[in-house]
Amino acid sequence: MSSMRCHLLYLQIIFVLAVSILLQFIILLPPTAATWSGNETDYMALLAFKSKIVHDPEGVMDSWNDSVHFCNWQGVTCGRRHRQVTILDLHESRLAGFISPYIGNLSFLRVLWLTNNTFQGEIPPQVGNLFRLQVLGLYNNSLTGEIPANLSHCFNLRYFGIGTNMLVGKLPTELSSLSKLIRLRVGKNNFSGEIPSFIGNFTSLEVISAAFNAFTGNIPEALGQLQNLTSLILGANKLSGKIPSSIYNLSSLTLLSLPKNQLSGSIPSELGSMFPQLQHLALDANHFRGPLPVSLPNFSNIELLGLSHNHFSGKISIDFRLLPRLNFLNLVKNNLGTGEPDEMGFIPSLVNCTNLQVLAVAFNQLKGTLPKSIGNLSATISVLDLSINHIYGEIPSEISHLVGLDVLDLSENEFKGRIPYSIGNLQNLQELFLCSNWLEGDVPNTIGKLSSLTHFYLEENRLQGKVPVTLGNCQRLLLLNLSFNNLIGAIPRELFGISTLSISLNLAWNHFSGPL
Template sequence: MALLAFKSKIVHDPEGVMDSWNNSVHFCNWQGVKCGKRHRRVTILDLHASRLAGFISSYIGNLSFLRVLSLANNTFQGEIPPQVGNLFRLQVLALYNNSLTGEIPTNLSHCSNLLHFIIARNKLVGKLPTELSSLSKLIHLKVSINNFSGEIPSFIGNLTSLEFISASFNAFTGTIPEALGQLQNLTFLSLGVNKLSGKIPSSMYNLSSLIVLNLIENQLSGNIPSELGSMFPHLQHLGLGANHFTGPLPVSLPNFSNIALLALDVNHFSGKISIDFKLLPRLYHLTLSVNNLGTGEPDEMDFLQSLVNCTNLQILSVAFNQLKGSLPKSIGNLSATISVLGLSQNHIYGEIPSEISHLVGLTWLTLGDNEFKGRIPYNIGNLQNLQALHLSSNLLEGDVPNTIGNLSSLIHFYLNDNILQGNVPVTLGNCQRLLLLDLSSNNLTGAIPRELFGISAFSISLNLSGNHLSGHLPLEVGNLKNLAELDVSQNDLSGEFPTTLGRCNSLVALYLQGNFFKGSVPSSLQSLRGLWNLDLSRNNLSGQIPKYLEKFILNNLNLSFNDFEGEVPIEGVFSNATAISVTGNPKLCGGVPELHLPTCTMKQSKKHRTSLKIILLISIASVAIVVVVVSKLFCCSKKKNKDLNFDSLSINAFYRISYDSLLQATEGFSLTHLIGTGSSGSVYKAILGETTVAVKVLNHQRQGVSRSFRAECEALGRIRHKNLIKILTSCSSVDFQGNDFKAIVYEFMPRGSLERWLHPDPKMENHQDNHVVGLNLLQRINVAIDVASALEYLHRHCHTPIIHCDLKPSNILLDADMVAHVGDFGLAKLILEMNQNQSSTTVGVRGTIGYAAPEYGLGSEVSRDGDVYSFGILLLEMMTGKRPTESMFQAGLNLHTFARMAIPDHVMAIVDSKLVCNDEEEVAASTNNEGRRATTHPRNNSNENDCLIHMIKIGVACSMESPQDRLNISNVVRELNIIRDIFQGLRKGNNA
């Protein structure tokens, strides 16, 4: 009966593990079940890696003879049942790599025979309970990769049988307990990636049996004892990186004769590297980077010679130190297996030894920011596995060797800031995997090879600036359709801009200044709407300034020192005198007053006599037009006044607020004002005037951020609906560090994002509302209606229909009355634009993994159906409490199929536990779309379960794989309203 109760909680069994669990077979022969030979009682339940999904039944506690319970590598969720504490014979409890939540049950202390307690890779929270101190036989304690907090309890030091402790990737605080030094049998101790502080307790140096000691990424400090290497004779793995350790490296490190991994990077170690590494033959990973190592002594680099004996070495990095000296030729004798060699940001001088070409296994070679001189070794082309080559900021001279073209695996190549001469090698065209190439600030000459523009992989940057390159910019530049930055400034290029430049529609930055380009700016450049920085200064350009630049969301536009003529536009970027420069163009006039340009004078054409009849006809027509326009504006004004309810801050969406104002309103964008972060930027709470607002500061380093900024401004600037976030103003400027700065100011949503309500984070400390415990069913229905209504408006009722493209919980915000508002239109597409420029809609997946429609991954255009799919996944997430990206969804299983398989008989097994816990007092009252409060009452379970089933059905119908099979959004709104009416009717009946 206990096993069948366990089976009843399994909601997904793709491998049919549970098929044998039936009355036709004795339960001792069920898959995963083993019984004692004498008493035929269950002693082992081992279902690890069976791809099961579900909950652990409390009836597990009835298997009183159980010695092994292994459910690892599945997708069990919910809490660990406290009834597990009844299993007093239990020796192995393995629950790792699931989705378990809640705290460790205190009555697990009754499992006094427990030897292996393994609960790593879950979502458990709270402190390690003191009751676990009774587990005196415990050998393995693995609690890593959870959300445990508080101090590491001292009682662990009393569990003297412990051999293995893994508690990394949590949020433990305080110091490492001195009591851990009592664990003389301990061989493995991992406390990395926590918030531990203070010094390593001296008692820990008595743990002579340690094989692994991992304390990386904490806040530990102090010196490391010089005799450290003598304290742990068996140590194979020492990780102390990313802490605050100081002083010299322990001279006894060579005593670690068994060491394989030595990670001491990102600390404050200083002095000479005087370690004889030849005594460490097993060493394969050595990282000493980002310290203060180096004294300038003549034999500074001799430690490299001692590494020759480390024949297993794969990773060596001493970058970002103060090392001084030349690179010995013996560098070529390092292990043939070495993959990463990092020596950048030191003071290494002399020539790069040609022997470095012997290291044919290298994938990453960084020698930048040193004092290397001479030529680049010709045989560097032998390193055909190289993916990253950094030689920048040295004194390298001579030609760039043609053999560079042999590096066909190269992805990042930095040669900038040297004194290289000659042509850009044509053979670079063979490096077809290049994402970034920087040859800037050298003395390169000749034409830019056309082959360079045949590298379609270019997506980050192509920088050829600061050389003496000549000739035309090749027409083939138009092939770089994925490139974000093109910089050919400060050269001797001439001719007109190629019209094909307009095909580079992923460009965010285009730098063409300081050349001899002539002619007018071609109209084809108006397709580069994602540009953030455009510099055409110090050329011989002529003609008028293109008016289409007004529509660009530019942060910086430099047109100075050319021969432009005519009137300077005043809209868009031209309205901000600090963002543009037009000096050195004597024929320009007009513009904003801050430019101090002469007023444009209209040329008087010859006056012609006009008959009274023509004047009268024109006058009548003009009056008629004025009447129509005024009437239209009056109607629109009445409609806006009825629907919008702008507050005191509501201003033109394209009015630019200053960076300084936002800086002051957020107290320097301090963490106390931070209310959310994401891939596109961070959101801060601010007060402008008397109005509380949300300020989204876009991440200027993120590719495509300018297009996202423009899309959001355009979309929200032209639409208004009560379930759409309202944009109040925008800012495009330069911050105090000279970085590009873009921000959008929205109305403030005090209840935060739907993500926060569906998946509360117990570690969140800065939110105003610390009582987010979940949404009841009526609230979730209301939110679903709000979101569906917003989509219906965008798809069906906008003058120009809009596709949102990124619908997900973090983009849905709740106001004070719990009314949902759809926001973040950074990926939005106007259907008008789609029709005009089909190619812009076939750039791959648009949106977020898990929520993006499957057809987007096949290159299909974005569509209304894609938004409906995202809404369906969102609705299923709201009903089940599961993200579409959870680890259980793999090998053909996704949230859609998970829900579809449960309809209709098993829906209650998959819905969010907060919706089926009858004795739980429900959270605060919800509000419907009209803002009315709706109180909650005891449930009529049967009928309310029907409502849940119908909600799941709608989510499944919206997220069908084929777009043609998905529901129409208008039908979705209608169905959801019917469900809400039924649900509220049930509540009223219960209340009566």
């Protein structure tokens, strides 16, 4: 009997010791193992995601191990109550690989932010299982294939960003269920077909960015229903027809960008009154015609005005004094000009644009002399392109006041007289085009002060005298063209001391003498 009692006591002691050891083992377990209860699905989904990463140069995935709870893994955020993944943010992590279909098991996910990486392959249809998803950011990767129709189940999406990938096909009609969208970014892919009119039903939409695709057909009239729209970006597609009249009702627009399409028709004269908030207007490279809208000065907030490569005609009669924020004006390659001698009268009104950085009116029919007020333009101006017009008279010496210029292009006009000696003040100048004019006299020695000059075109003028040896100071020159002038004397040895002069050195059709 006593032996039986001893045996029972022995068993009790063994049981207590076993329980004690087990408890110690549990306490010593990593926190993740102790708190996975109910979250195994998220844990396994994250491990499956990690398994598809083939390149991780920054070691982002190193923290994805059992030494810490998965809610503390880099890029992972969990809810406070349910301890399930709500945010997966791995943007700009230089990750390469594929998006695991098990991502669809993160049922509480609200934000999937994988932008600026190198994810490949298709967007898994299982992403459509994430009905709580509000933000889908996949832009700037290498994703291929079509948009899964299943994404229509993510009806809580506010942000849909899949731009800058290699996606193809049409925008699925099933996406019409994404009625809560605020931002739609699908630019820089290979999407085709028409822009679906159902987008006009997304009444909360503020941004449509669909540039650099192969969309065809007309701009949908239904887009005019989006009264909250601030940005409409449809450039570099194959859109045709006129801008729908409904678009002119979008008074909240701050950015209207439709360049590089096949749009046609004229622009309403009252355009400036239709978009009182507009900051950027880009209609370049289309087939628009007619005069520039007289109401453009009503764009008091305008910063960028791009109307180049169209068929606009008539006089530039815009009073730019009313556009103080203008920093970019591009009217290149139109039919602007009427032959009136005061056609350069718009220049003085630009003096009030103190932020102006680019003024380009090349490839037009502008006549007249260049006013001395050109020197009063903004100190910030970096590009001045007046080439391929019919501007005559002398180059005003006041142009040397524009000390911020990087590019000065006065080529293919009818300028005569001397090149201003003060041009040496433009010491930031990198490209100087004075070719195909009637300039005479010598090449100023002060050119040697332009130490940043890389391209210098003086061909097809009536220049005389010797080539200044100071050109040898332009030690960044890549191209120098002095051909078709009346230059004389020896070719300066200093020219051949410019080690960067690697694209072209053209001295033909002059009257040089002496040894080479």
